[in-house]
Amino acid sequence: xxxxxxxxxxxxxxxxxxxxxxxxxxxxxxxxxxxxxxxxxxxxxxxxxxxxxxxxxxxxxxxxxxxxxxxxxxxxxxxxxxxxxxxxxxxxxxxxxxxxxxxxxxxxxxxxxxxxxxxxxxxxxxxxxxxxxxxxxxxxxxxxxxxxxxxxxxxxxxxxxxxxxxxxxxxxxxxxxxxxxxxxxxxxxxxxxxxxxxxxxxxxxxxxxxxxxxxxxxxxxxxxxxxxxxxxxxxxxxxxxxxxxxxxxxxxxxxxxxxxxxxxxxxxxxxxxxxxxxxxxxxxxxxxxxxxxxxxxxxxxxxxxxxxxxxxxxxxxxxxxxxxxxxxxxxxxxxxxxxxxxxxxxxxxxxxxxxxxxxxxxxxxxxxxxxxxxxxxxxxxxxxxxxxxxxxxxxxxxxxxxxxxxxxxxxxxxxxxxxxxxxxxxxxxxxxxxxxxxxxxxxxxxxxxxxxxxxxxxxxxxxxxxxxxxxxxxxxxxxxxxxxxx
RNA sequence: GGGCCGGUAGCUCAGCUGGUAGAGCAACGGCCUUUUAAGCCGUUGGUCGCAGGUUCGACCCCUGCCCGGCUCACCA
Numbered sequence: 001x002x003x004x005x006x007x008x009x010x011x012x013x014x015x016x017x018x019x020x021x022x023x024x025x026x027x028x029x030x031x032x033x034x035x036x037x038x039x040x041x042x043x044x045x046x047x048x049x050x051x052x053x054x055x056x057x058x059x060x061x062x063x064x065x066x067x068x069x070x071x072x073x074x075x076x077x078x079x080x081x082x083x084x085x086x087x088x089x090x091x092x093x094x095x096x097x098x099x100x101x102x103x104x105x106x107x108x109x110x111x112x113x114x115x116x117x118x119x120x121x122x123x124x125x126x127x128x129x130x131x132x133x134x135x136x137x138x139x140x141x142x143x144x145x146x147x148x149x150x151x152x153x154x155x156x157x158x159x160x161x162x163x164x165x166x167x168x169x170x171x172x173x174x175x176x177x178x179x180x181x182x183x184x185x186x187x188x189x190x191x192x193x194x195x196x197x198x199x200x201x202x203x204x205x206x207x208x209x210x211x212x213x214x215x216x217x218x219x220x221x222x223x224x225x226x227x228x229x230x231x232x233x234x235x236x237x238x239x240x241x242x243x244x245x246x247x248x249x250x251x252x253x254x255x256x257x258x259x260x261x262x263x264x265x266x267x268x269x270x271x272x273x274x275x276x277x278x279x280x281x282x283x284x285x286x287x288x289x290x291x292x293x294x295x296x297x298x299x300x301x302x303x304x305x306x307x308x309x310x311x312x313x314x315x316x317x318x319x320x321x322x323x324x325x326x327x328x329x330x331x332x333x334x335x336x337x338x339x340x341x342x343x344x345x346x347x348x349x350x351x352x353x354x355x356x357x358x359x360x361x362x363x364x365x366x367x368x369x370x371x372x373x374x375x376x377x378x379x380x381x382x383x384x385x386x387x388x389x390x391x392x393x394x395x396x397x398x399x400x401x402x403x404x405x406x407x408x409x410x411x412x413x414x415x416x417x418x419x420x421x422x423x424x425x426x427x428x429x430x431x432x433x434x435x436x437x438x439x440x441x442x443x444x445x446x447x448x449x450x451x452x453x454x455x456x457x458x459x460x461x462x463x464x465x466x467x468x469x470x471x472x473x474x475x476x477x478x479x480x481x482x483x484x485x486x
Numbered sequence: 487g488g489g490c491c492g493g494u495a496g497c498u499c500a501g502c503u504g505g506u507a508g509a510g511c512a513a514c515g516g517c518c519u520u521u522u523a524a525g526c527c528g529u530u531g532g533u534c535g536c537a538g539g540u541u542c543g544a545c546c547c548c549u550g551c552c553c554g555g556c557u558c559a560c561c562a
Contacts, residue, residue: 001513056522056523058521058522058524058525059518059521059524060518060519060520060521060524060525061517061518061519062518062519063518063519063520063521064519064521065520065521065522065524066522067522076521076522078520078521080519081519082519097512097513098512111520111521111522112520112521113520113521113522115520115521115522117520131496132496132497132512132513133496133497133512134496134497134498134512135496135497135498135510135511135512136497136511136512136523137497137498137510137511137523138497138498138499138510138511139497139498140497140498141497141498141499142493142497142498142554143554143555144493144553144554144555145497147554148554152497156497198562199561199562200561200562201561218562219562243561243562245560245561245562246559246560246561248557248560248561249555249556250561250562251561251562255562340559340560394562400562401562404562432561455562457562460562470555480553480554481552481553481554483552483553
């Protein structure tokens with residue numbers, strides 16, 4: 001292939017020309033003429049100029065067929081020696097490789113078999129491939145190569161491309177939905193002096209000029225609520241967050257989250273909004289609200305099941321009721337479940353662990369689990385009638401957490417207490433406990449209206465909608481260990 | 487981090503408890519004016535993930551390492 005490149009150059013053909021004018025994208029043409037079988041009408045449309053990557057090539061002596069593909073579609077091209085010239089046909093066209101990017105000019109027609117085809121008057125090499133594409137029939141199967149060289153995966157595996165089209169669509173629909181409800185999109189720091197808003201270990205980096213450490217955000221939460229204090233009382237941010245933790249089919253160190261905050265709303269309101277938003281997204285993408293995920297049916301038709309955290313433990317997890325209000329029994333049960341209970345501080349945390357072990361993977365259909373223990377929810381507002389619980393819900397689907405929401409704690413004194421409690425847990429060895437953020441307390445002292453906020457894991461949502469088994473399948477370039485130089 | 491599985495030609499895969507590596511596609515040369523996994527004839531292509539070891543002999547057995555997948559642990 002490199003030799004051909006040289007030969008082309010010697011013939012005076014630039015294998016990487018700077019520009020080529022196209023009249024249409026391939027999909028436009030395919031779409032416009034998909035019902036048109038009248039050769040006369042195709043002919044009278046005039047000449048088109050299309051460009052794309054050559055995906056197949058069938059040489060038949062003096063004539064050839066090939067397919068070219070761009071982002072929007074694929075079309076057959078037909079090249080005759082007697083039209084493009086014997087010299088060009090022999091020395092240039094026949095030397096092209098599958099994978100080359102070419103431009104073609106010619107009229108449209110239908111072949112004997114009825115396929116819409118460009119009858120090429122002119123073929124131009126636009127970019128020469130120097131490496132063969134993965135095999136056309138089996139595609140690229142090797143999962144590692146698909147992640148490391150995603151471009152090859154995208155060229156060759158239509159399914160993979162479709163996943164990322166769906167991803168783009170989901171993100172667009174979320175934006176449209178929130179904007180239509182009066183939310184304003186904002187951008188807050190990804191590099192934060194105090195990483196807040198979630199229980200997770202952060203990545204650390206250093207700013208030279210200021211000579212300070214900064215942390216990649218684990219969540220935008222505290223900044224967004226500062227904006228609500230500032231009067232942006234419906235805001236959202238959609239973007240990357242970073243957590244310095246394990247990698248699995250459900251976790252990538254950098255992942256995409258949308259967080260939104262709505263003043264004068266509580267967590268009940270957000271349940272409704274979430275149901276409405278997600279079910280409408282599923283419907284827009286699939287046409288219906290029932291989808292198949294990895295062989296099981298998921299029904300997103302509202303209303304969704306709602307079950308309190310305690311109910312879930314007892315009714316779904318099969319946990320004895322006595323455990324719920326008896327820390328000692330809870331710890332005993334946790335031990336039986338092989339949970340390492342010694343490093344866990346509070347009753348609520350123990351219950352949280354038991355929940356994960358006994359309930360989580362049983363929640364297949366979209367389910368809101370609500371009213372969580374206070375001590376695993378340091379930013380959520382207490383329930384008015386039960387000081388041990390907070391107004392918080394998580395949306396569980398297919399055994400995973402998809403969203404987390406609560407009525408925001410807007411009492412600065414209570415918030416300060418909660419931070420202090422987190423500091424004690426941090427001192428006791430919990431690296432994921434929240435840090436004190438004095439400036440955030442000050443913001444609250446200026447008055448955060450009653451507000452509800454939510455975060456939705458976009459990657460996980462896309463996994464469901466696109467029927468992808470691993471988070472790596474919905475992230476274009478998932479985090480991998482770099483290959484070492486030989 | 488533990489367990490299990492995998493890494494053989496550019497791609498997809500074979501390779502028998504050990505005898506010196508094979509197919510299809512791609513590539514290269516040729517034939518072919520309606521093909522679409524085009525066809526036909528011919529040719530080329532490999533440090534078998536890396537490094538050691540055992541053996542007369544290792545893709546195969548052993549040890550260590552690298553990369554990946556699943557899973558458990560950890561973890562939104």
